[in-house]
Amino acid sequence: MKKLLWVVALVFAAQSAWAWGQTGHRVIGELAQRHLSKKAAKEVKKILGDEDLAGASNWFDFIKSDSKYDHTHCWHYATIPDGKTYAEVEKDSCGDIIEAIARFKKTLASETATLEEKKFALRGLVHMMGDVHQPLHVGNGTDRGANDVKVEWFWRKSNLHRVWDSGIIDKQQLSYTEYANKLDHYTKAEKKQWQNDNIDDWVKENISYRPAIYNIGNGKLSYRYIYEHLDTLEGQLRKGGMRLAATLNTIFG
Numbered sequence: 185m186k187k188l189l190w191v192v193a194l195v196f197a198a199q200s201a202w203a204w205g206q207t208g209h210r211v212i213g214e215l216a217q218r219h220l221s222k223k224a225a226k227e228v229k230k231i232l233g234d235e236d237l238a239g240a241s242n243w244f245d246f247i248k249s250d251s252k253y254d255h256t257h258c259w260h261y262a263t264i265p266d267g268k269t270y271a272e273v274e275k276d277s278c279g280d281i282i283e284a285i286a287r288f289k290k291t292l293a294s295e296t297a298t299l300e301e302k303k304f305a306l307r308g309l310v311h312m313m314g315d316v317h318q319p320l321h322v323g324n325g326t327d328r329g330a331n332d333v334k335v336e337w338f339w340r341k342s343n344l345h346r347v348w349d350s351g352i353i354d355k356q357q358l359s360y361t362e363y364a365n366k367l368d369h370y371t372k373a374e375k376k377q378w379q380n381d382n383i384d385d386w387v388k389e390n391i392s393y394r395p396a397i398y399n400i401g402n403g404k405l406s407y408r409y410i411y412e413h414l415d416t417l418e419g420q421l422r423k424g425g426m427r428l429a430a431t432l433n434t435i436f437g
């Protein structure tokens with residue numbers, strides 16, 4: 185029993201190290217689901233069955249507990265040091281979040297891929313479109329996406345990556361549907377902009393947030409840090425939802 189508890193604890197720790205928390209992923213999935221075209225919603229249902237995009241959004245974190253999927257761990261992030269662009273950095277042979285998103289899109293658009301391959305790709309796309317909107321999933325190459333930046337979060341030991349994955353979101357104490365209701369208000373200009381920009385823009389956006397995100401003073405973070413960053417974080421959830429919907433609407437026509 186003790187051993188099992190350790191395994192559970194380790195799996196949980198591994199999950200929290202490299203992903204929006206469950207709620208963040210589900211919010212993005214739910215927002216996207218609400219903005220699918222009729223045709224895209226039908227195709228999604230064909231592929232996922234009774235699972236919706238929110239339900240599919242965390243699967244790629246859950247499989248981290250199965251060593252058969254070890255090769256997928258590096259698909260959740262990319263490393264782009266300050267002052268560099270994605271094109272300039274040396275690519276990891278096992279892949280990264282940017283090439284993974286492109287690969288999943290290709291599979292979903294393919295006429296020869298099997299239903300099983302499409303399900304894997306759709307779960308992957310929903311998850312990685314979420315992760316790519318958590319700014320610290322584009323790491324600076326020095327601190328494992330700020331996992332090594334130790335902080336206190338409401339007087340408990342944590343790290344900066346985890347604060348952005350789940351710390352700020354969980355403090356809002358909203359379910360994912362309540363959160364989606366709160367965020368599901370897009371102006372025409374936002375819709376147009378976010379449906380049209382591309383992954384290079386998303387990555388640049390993440391990098392532009394870095395100085396503010398890393399401005400942590402003595403590292404004792406609580407209400408003030410939320411106050412300073414909630415708009416940015418919720419903006420990322422809203423963009424993630426709209427861009428995922430736009431991506432699927434384009435693929436499925």
Ligand SMILES: [Zn+2]
Nearest residue numbers: 202203260315
């Ligand atoms: Zn992830």
